[in-house]
Amino acid sequence: MSNWTHQHILDLATFSKKDYFSVLELAHRFKSLPNTGARKLPALQGKLVTTLFFESSTRTRSSFELAARNLSADVQSFSPSISALKKGETPLDTALTYVAMGADILVVRHSVSNVPEQLAKELQHAGQRTAILNGGDGLHSHPSQGLLDLYTLANYFDPINPNPDALIGKRIVIVGDILHSRVARSNLWALTACGADVTLCGPKSLLPEEFEAFVDHPPPGQKDDPIDKRGQIKIEYSLTKALSKADAVMALRLQKERMHQNYLTDLNSYHFEYGLTHEKLKYSGKLIPVLHPGPVNRGIEISNDLLEDRSICLVEKQVQNGIPIRMALLYLIAAIDS
């Protein structure tokens, strides 16, 4: 893993094809470990991993903590509702406080975009070597989710050797609240980097046409795209058309907490047009897997029957794969530091 160069993991726009290979290969090795006494590896012994979640989470926070423990790190978590944030302390001063306690890696989630990146810059400015791992920031990025989704799909298409090339030429549909989704944005970087073509689908109010050019230019502050040739992005407002010839579909949560205006007429109409059901999947012409990053609004983004159909619904596998993926990310950035 000597090719790894990222001190922080903030966004997948900076990931090269080699980076995707490194993460998936390592995650697959961690996942394949016998579930015996060998479950805990000594790789992060003596390191302190702090989960600094300013916004709520079940999956990301818990699986980062489990991943860190599986690598023998010490784990410290922060509860915003009973913290000094309530007395007006800033995210930066909160981060510096945990750095002063010896945090080697901060896993940061915040409802405002780019907070993890700002913290990384500020810590660097303060001469600190603490690594920042983005656990999801505003509408911007959720890199560990993008990677676990990529791994879940690679595993589906090539169970023996789940690697990024398993995505070449695959047609992946992402349906739902694209506008507010950091998961969609991270998946767009990851899937197109690995050669998949992505069709984005949803109501016009939640899917601006500009998304078609989302990966055409590196984000501000980044000089080049590390990927020579990406897959394409298409916009399709009809789900039945989007599903035609699709190889997989990912539904996204309607993020009501981020909707500050009326984006939808009503939830029943949304489910009728864009909710995934066994019936609608038939438009793909074959059996295709269904993903959702969670949490799910049951009966709205996916019907209950489909959500519980383990033969094609990979939601549980996504959660399981989050652990080895996050182990791989912690392992790789800890190795940079040592």
Ligand code: CP
């Ligand atoms: N997918 C995801 O980020 O879930 P949590 O909000 O539960 O972490």
